[in-house]
Amino acid sequence: MKKRFDELGIDSALTRTGDESLDSNARPKKAQSFYGTGNDVILVSNHINAGGGDGAEVIYALRNSDALSKRIASELEKSGQNVRKYYQRRLPSNPAKDYYYILRDTPNNESVIVEYGFADSTGDDVSQLKNNWEQLAEAVVKAIAEYIGVPYTPEDMEGYYRVQSGDTLWSLARRFNTTVDELKKANNLTTNSLSIGQLLKIPESDTTTVEEEIYIVKSGDTLYSIARKYNLTVDELKKLNNLTSNALSIGQRLIVKSTPSTSENTYVVVKGDSLYAIARKFNTTVDEIKKLNNLTSNTLSIGQVLKIPTEGSSELTYTVKKGDTLYSIARTYNTTVDKIKSLNNLKSNTLSIGQTLILPS
Secondary structure, rough: OHHHHHHHHHOOEEEEEEEOOOOOHHHHHHHHHHHOOOOEEEEEEEEEOOOOOOOOOEEOOOOOHHHHHHHHHHHHHHOOEEEEEEEEEEEEEEEEEOOHHHOOOOOOOOHHHHHHEEEOOOHHHHHHHOOOHHHHHHHHHHHHHHHHOOOOOOOOOOEEEEEOOOOOOOHHHHHHHOOHHHHHHHHHOOOOOOOOOOOOOOOOOHHHHHEEEEEEEEOOOOHHHHHHHHHOHHHHHHOOOOOOOOOOOHHHEEEEEEEEOOOOOOEEEOOOHHHHHHHHHHOOOOHHOOOOOOOOOOOOOOOEEEEOOOOOOOEEEEEOOOOHHHHHOOOOOOOOOOHHHHHHOOOOOOOOOOEEEEEEE
């Protein structure tokens, strides 16, 4: 969650970064040591429940409304977890106070306890906590981002797909070269129902998504403008994405073409790029780039795909920027997360701003 908040530009802090104990007096004090006691501070206490139940619970402080906890519960449901309830609990000896000390002793903060499931569940909680913890954590991140009005961008998690309008298990199974049964098994689904925004794990045997180029719909886009940009017809674009209408939604992911294996490097132009800056970045010249791409001027457009000369260095370097993930970098440079991790001896998917990565040429 901390990593995702950082990626979204939401300032956050952890009370613990290692396996250490904090007692009931130290924990609230530590929590409020970062940002104080203002009512503009959200405190999330993450828990695994016990007691033989099944499902998630969200408890919120007596001083707060249910708006945040209700949103968290809704996103947890979308992630595939059943939610028992979201509620407040009073201290029996003094009903004016919260039952739980982490809520009671963090005055003014908007404090919530998220119980993600039961460790001793006789249902599917144990399996979900073990296999779907990323989706559960992401659900809380999404809820908080939307609650405080920060634009939410889904994490590009390799091997996962976020359900869009019109998707069915059958169409997704066909798209990812798998079966409905395999999809249901990988995601512990008991029905064929899907909800928009739901995160699905794609069976590992699938390799087709690596070959597909994805475009994320922006404000002002139309099927015609996107099709023209990628040398497709509107009908071809609709067929690629199983679309039955011309309606698009901002943030929707579209397959725009299959990317054949090639020995050439490509680069997608972003805001602020110039031919000189790109040439310098890839250790080549402006003339070489123009020649390879049949360019007659130095003008570039955002989203334009350039072929990059491969002569010279057998490796590229890339400096990590805010919002980057291994998956997004791998997509930009026509490679895979595993290749980048192998080249850089990375043991995890965590990146830091300013980090230099070696990329396959």
